[in-house]
Amino acid sequence: NAGVTQTPKFRVLKTGQSMTLLCAQDMNHEYMYWYRQDPGMGLRLIHYSVGEGTTAKGEVPDGYNVSRLKKQNFLLGLESAAPSQTSVYFCASSTLSGVGTDTQYFGPGTRLTVL
Amino acid sequence: DQQVKQNSPSLSVQEGRISILNCDYTNSMFDYFLWYKKYPAEGPTFLISISSIKDKNEDGRFTVFLNKSAKHLSLHIVPSQPGDSAVYFCAAAGGGADGLTFGKGTHLIIQP
Numbered sequence: 712n713a714g715v716t717q718t719p720k721f722r723v724l725k726t727g728q729s730m731t732l733l734c735a736q737d738m739n740h741e742y743m744y745w746y747r748q749d750p751g752m753g754l755r756l757i758h759y760s761v762g763e764g765t766t767a768k769g770e771v772p773d774g775y776n777v778s779r780l781k782k783q784n785f786l787l788g789l790e791s792a793a794p795s796q797t798s799v800y801f802c803a804s805s806t807l808s809g810v811g812t813d814t815q816y817f818g819p820g821t822r823l824t825v826l
Numbered sequence: 827d828q829q830v831k832q833n834s835p836s837l838s839v840q841e842g843r844i845s846i847l848n849c850d851y852t853n854s855m856f857d858y859f860l861w862y863k864k865y866p867a868e869g870p871t872f873l874i875s876i877s878s879i880k881d882k883n884e885d886g887r888f889t890v891f892l893n894k895s896a897k898h899l900s901l902h903i904v905p906s907q908p909g910d911s912a913v914y915f916c917a918a919a920g921g922g923a924d925g926l927t928f929g930k931g932t933h934l935i936i937q938p
Contacts, residue, residue: 715869744925753830753915753928754870769924801869814860815926817869 713737715818717802723824724792732787732821734802742805743785744769744815745777747798754801760785792825799823829853830918832929840937845903847932849916852897856927857920861890861901864913864931873914874901903934911936 718733734743741762746754746769756769760779774796776788785804789796799822803815831850839845849859857878862870876883876890876899883890889902903910913933917926 746925751835751930753917753930754926755928756925759925767924803869814872814875816872817862819869820867 715802715804715816717800717818717821719821720819721822723826724789725826726793728792729788729790730792730823731789732800732802732823734785734787734804734818735783736785736802736804736816737783738804738806738816739782740804740806740816741782742815743779744803744805745775745785745787746801746803747771748801748820749798757787757800792823794825797823797825827852828929829856829921830916830927830929832914832916832932834932835930836933836935838935838937839906841908842905845901845906845910845934845936847901847903847914847916847934849899849901849929850897851899851918853918853921853927854897855921856918858918859890859892859899860917860919860926861888862915862917863910864915870915878920906934906936908936908938910934 715736744759745757748754758777763782766777778786802818805815860875861873863873864870892899913931915931916929
């Protein structure tokens with residue numbers, strides 16, 4: 712049981728390049744999230760999904776797109792990377808019902824640098 | 827406007843003593859609060875949570891207290907151990923917000 716995994720762990724991009732971050736969870740969770748963390752800041756929600764085939768915008772969605780084609784995977788895309796997107800990206804998942812549904816379980820993070 | 831505030835960026839505590847981490851919130855509609863612990867180069871790890879219908883939740887060395895009237899919660903760690911050195915994030919759920927709303931974190935340093 713790996714929990715939440717993220718690929719890749721590190722990436723350096725040039726301005727204007729594109730990339731996709733992959734998140735996978737093996738806990739059969741319905742909800743999945745993408746956050747970013749910047750120095751001296753808490754985590755901020757980018758996009759989230761409440762189930763396979765659904766996505767929604769969070770607090771800071773501009774410049775990102777997401778897809779949830781399979782329940783266990785949640786992809787975060789940057790179509791044209793900008794230096795302002797240099798950050799650490801965390802994926803999380805949570806269950807749909809029952810006690811503690813708001814408890815989210817996080818992956819190890821992806822450190823992205825945009826030059 | 828920051829809805830979850832952790833006003834102490836860092837806290838230093840001697841090993842064996844009590845660590846108290848504080849968190850304030852402004853959205854009275856938040857109904858669930860969580861504490862996460864984060865080591866460098868790792869993702870946040872869930873530590874303990876509390877529902878707004880309770881005022882205390884305990885799990886081993888960790889206790890969270892909630893004062894709804896003051897919109898304040900605190901995390902107590904007793905006794906503090908070297909492995910507790912990490913950044914602690916306070917987070918809140920509900921209140922019409924999607925996902926969790928996080929504070930900026932408090933870096934706890936346990937000194938031998």
